[in-house]
Amino acid sequence: MTSPVLSLASSSRSTCPVSHAKREQVLAGAEAVFLECGYEGASMSQIAARARVSKGTLYNHFENKAELFRALVDKLAREKLAAMFQPLSAGEEDCLTLLIRVAEEFIRVMISPIALGLYRIIVSEAPQFPELSDMFWQKGPACARGFLTDWLRRQDENRVLEVEDSVFAADQFFALCQARIVHFRRLELPVDCSDEAIGDLARRTGRAFLKIYGRDR
Amino acid sequence: MTSPVLSLASSSRSTCPVSHAKREQVLAGAEAVFLECGYEGASMSQIAARARVSKGTLYNHFENKAELFRALVDKLAREKLAAMFQPLSAGEEDCLTLLIRVAEEFIRVMISPIALGLYRIIVSEAPQFPELSDMFWQKGPACARGFLTDWLRRQDENRVLEVEDSVFAADQFFALCQARIVHFRRLELPVDCSDEAIGDLARRTGRAFLKIYGRDR
Amino acid sequence: MTSPVLSLASSSRSTCPVSHAKREQVLAGAEAVFLECGYEGASMSQIAARARVSKGTLYNHFENKAELFRALVDKLAREKLAAMFQPLSAGEEDCLTLLIRVAEEFIRVMISPIALGLYRIIVSEAPQFPELSDMFWQKGPACARGFLTDWLRRQDENRVLEVEDSVFAADQFFALCQARIVHFRRLELPVDCSDEAIGDLARRTGRAFLKIYGRDR
Amino acid sequence: MTSPVLSLASSSRSTCPVSHAKREQVLAGAEAVFLECGYEGASMSQIAARARVSKGTLYNHFENKAELFRALVDKLAREKLAAMFQPLSAGEEDCLTLLIRVAEEFIRVMISPIALGLYRIIVSEAPQFPELSDMFWQKGPACARGFLTDWLRRQDENRVLEVEDSVFAADQFFALCQARIVHFRRLELPVDCSDEAIGDLARRTGRAFLKIYGRDR
DNA sequence: GATGAATGAGGTTTCATTCAT
DNA sequence: CATGAATGAAACCTCATTCAT
Structure with a gap:
């Protein structure tokens, strides 16, 4: 809901490089876990752990589990x-x-x-x-x-x-x-x-x- | 409710007729929920509710979720x-x-x-x-x-x-x-x-x- | 609640011999399980299983878990x-x-x-x-x-x-x-x-x- | 409620001060409940309630009931x-x-x-x-x-x-x-x-x- | 933006107890 | 009196999500 607004407000460009790297890191973790465990079987904690990232970071980049999954498949x-x-x-x-x-x-x-x-x-x-x-x-x-x-x-x-x-x-x-x-x-x-x-x-x-x-x- | 009646009808065999009816009832609920939500997406509570049965009854007939799933697929x-x-x-x-x-x-x-x-x-x-x-x-x-x-x-x-x-x-x-x-x-x-x-x-x-x-x- | 009444009504004597045997059987199971697992750690199912008796029988002879425990210690x-x-x-x-x-x-x-x-x-x-x-x-x-x-x-x-x-x-x-x-x-x-x-x-x-x-x- | 204040007071050290306060809070609840009810008799819900903490918090600080018990006795x-x-x-x-x-x-x-x-x-x-x-x-x-x-x-x-x-x-x-x-x-x-x-x-x-x-x- | 502690709803499972047979 | 299926409350634990730092 509010995250797109915040991201637009706080980053002058649409994809700042450092942030982009973390986003990719998250997606890499998500790939490993979703493909191994399925959508319901995967937990956000597992994904955060596999991505070597905090759970909060997941939600900084993706609104929720479903959106992260969509972004990954995309x-x-x-x-x-x-x-x-x-x-x-x-x-x-x-x-x-x-x-x-x-x-x-x-x-x-x-x-x-x-x-x-x-x-x-x-x-x-x-x-x-x-x-x-x-x-x-x-x-x-x-x-x-x-x-x-x-x-x-x-x-x-x-x-x-x-x-x-x-x-x-x-x-x-x-x-x-x-x-x-x-x-x-x-x-x-x-x-x-x-x-x-x-x-x-x-x-x-x-x-x-x-x-x-x-x-x- | 209706199971005692059914059990009377099918009680010609020795093996626990009441139980068999409930077991089928549970499997019917499991079929509905598993096929709709997938294995991980289905919850034992949903299955119990759909089968009009208490959660405990699920575990009287099947050791755990995986066994119930196996029995259903079988x-x-x-x-x-x-x-x-x-x-x-x-x-x-x-x-x-x-x-x-x-x-x-x-x-x-x-x-x-x-x-x-x-x-x-x-x-x-x-x-x-x-x-x-x-x-x-x-x-x-x-x-x-x-x-x-x-x-x-x-x-x-x-x-x-x-x-x-x-x-x-x-x-x-x-x-x-x-x-x-x-x-x-x-x-x-x-x-x-x-x-x-x-x-x-x-x-x-x-x-x-x-x-x-x-x-x- | 009603079990004492029922038992008084249906047994002319206070301790019929067959019943006494079952009672001892239950107590033997209770001894094994309570001493091994403690009071809270013991379950009525375990006790029934160890006594080779149905769970219902436990409650025919003892009002509840606490009474069974008391009877055992006694x-x-x-x-x-x-x-x-x-x-x-x-x-x-x-x-x-x-x-x-x-x-x-x-x-x-x-x-x-x-x-x-x-x-x-x-x-x-x-x-x-x-x-x-x-x-x-x-x-x-x-x-x-x-x-x-x-x-x-x-x-x-x-x-x-x-x-x-x-x-x-x-x-x-x-x-x-x-x-x-x-x-x-x-x-x-x-x-x-x-x-x-x-x-x-x-x-x-x-x-x-x-x-x-x-x-x- | 008061824990942030406490944490500020004790935040001179590096290791997660907020967490330490909550951990102590949990242990205080565990002390009360375990000593009163015994290990099996105590429930994680009781402990959470007595510690004024959510059940999830218990598991953020201790892997499971046994580990919480060990930590308390220690x-x-x-x-x-x-x-x-x-x-x-x-x-x-x-x-x-x-x-x-x-x-x-x-x-x-x-x-x-x-x-x-x-x-x-x-x-x-x-x-x-x-x-x-x-x-x-x-x-x-x-x-x-x-x-x-x-x-x-x-x-x-x-x-x-x-x-x-x-x-x-x-x-x-x-x-x-x-x-x-x-x-x-x-x-x-x-x-x-x-x-x-x-x-x-x-x-x-x-x-x-x-x-x-x-x-x- | 990054963190991870906190949350509480809800997950699976176990339990004491009841009751129809 | 014996049985064991049924119950639902409550057990332990996990989860997606939030939020103060």
Whole structure:
């Protein structure tokens, strides 16, 4: 309520550097604790301790627990998710090679601790924080979908593939990527996550996708 | 209030009939609250209130919150999940019709409040309760996978489909089923869930699967 | 409240034999738990479990926890304490031998688990249950004091000892008996409790007492 | 309320002055409640109320009930017991006068509310908190024993008394001091505690002790 | 802005006691 | 009379949040 006013009044600029450092420190602690314990399971004391900061400092920078959580998801989505999904862009490879590469990278990203942790916490808090689901989706998978959609449209125009609804086709591609490994990891069920297993899954995914949308035959 | 009546009705068996009714009452309250608030977000007081039972009664039937949670997931998995996944069995339809029907039923089950709520809570608590992930998987999706695997093997033998790894093919089928609608519902993102939308998705899924594993052409 | 009425109404005699057995069973459980955990530390559930009896049975036989405790102390004092302090009676030995024997027996009794446990619980609950302190004292140490007082008076009359106030002299004797070993055991402090140590202490106690009240020199 | 004022008064030292005042406030409440109700009988709510402090504050200063109890006994032993047993030191009086004075002071100390309350709670919790028994003994009676042991040794060297084992002799002296009055007070049994009664007991104790260890026939 | 002590509501759990069977 | 499920008060403890320094 009053904190935005106070902060504007007492800092001539919107983000003073020293304060910014503490804010990042807090967010780092929050990341560690929220991803490990979930939203309800995390306590402000734990976060303060992990951030090596006093509890009061938490409330100097964030109005309450929910706002701190929102800020964290916002930051992770904007910074880390974006960085993780960036490599999933088109190159000069041939069709199958590109699909396999993207599948492999997507799988690796989705089972990385951060994306997995974020997925868990966001799915479980979706009813309480629907805006965060959206943020996660927009900055993460939707980027990959956007890129793939564009690429698919080009392949369709170039008559390499035959893709009527390129958005849906992209959804199917990423759905196929989540078969088995990603799905099992989310449930913490035992599954082979070796490089070979991931490569194999990516190859099968690429080939299956080409069978659906390939123009040959 | 009404439990003595119920207990009289069910007192044909020896094991404590009164107690069994209350136990079910407690589990009903737990179902409502856990699925709504998550494991950490649910309080034993809420559960007691929702079950119209005193807090002490909770502890007469379950050692602690974690055990109550385990018992609930166990019950839901055994009773409700099993019932939900039962209709997903083979019939006499032709290949595409069956795939579409199964896809549609699977999608409907996965976005039902119970399966969705269970998924949320189980994914978020998987690190703390790994055995429940397993229970959920075994009594739910794994059943569907088992049935589809068998059916695919038969189609392969009958030379209707060409399926080398029928287990993986089943995984791909159910992965495709979760594209878009199921995925978005988990994130509480807005998505068209109408019968038409589901039917359409099921049809596209069935056709895509046939393209991957069909023998014709 | 109503239980005494009910019990009077439904049992023609005051103590039916089957009931008496259960009552003893309850008291046995209460003895184990109260002596181990103290009055506040003991729970009626623990007692019921240790007695292999339902919690309801506790309340059929005793109005509440305090009454059960009173009944237990009463029983222990009347039965066990009395039996323990009985051997402390006069014999035909010469003066010093008798004193040493009585000292030794008294020390052994006071550090026995039952007497020690009773002492602990009674001292700590003395403000709440003053009547039990009295019971303990009367059935325990006071018996020993009574016997020794009589014996001392006879020795005075026979001019073997010179004891003006025989009651006080007995108090001093038993106070000397509690030096070191008994005292330390009550505090759970490490102390040599071997037969030799007890014998040695008893001898020193007897000799010291004779120095105070002996007529020779 | 008043604590900020107090804290200003004592803020000359660096270590958190506000906190120290509250900590003492908590310990004062704990002293009142623990000595009155015993360890198990005392509740953290009672203590908070008696200390005029919130329940949370208790846990800011002490990890849990057991630690608060330990801290209290530690403080009482170090501060109050030490102060109570300090006057029991040697003076220039003649032998009997000194023994009588020490006996009287020891008796008065042992029946003071604090020493009596501490004895009750420490004896009853000795199995659970053996280290507190030790603390109590070291800071309390053991000091008196130490002083008397030294004095007895000197009397032996000066041929005033004949004391072979001065430590044991001291134990006997203090055991004699606890005859009757101290013993009865612990059990809350009625006993004359008037100054005359105490003086009389002290005189009898001093004289008896001299009979045991005096050199003059 | 940073601190961390203080707060009190509310968390999980235990308890003595009651009562229908 | 025995049972043990049910109760709700109260136990210990944690939490998000506030505020004086």
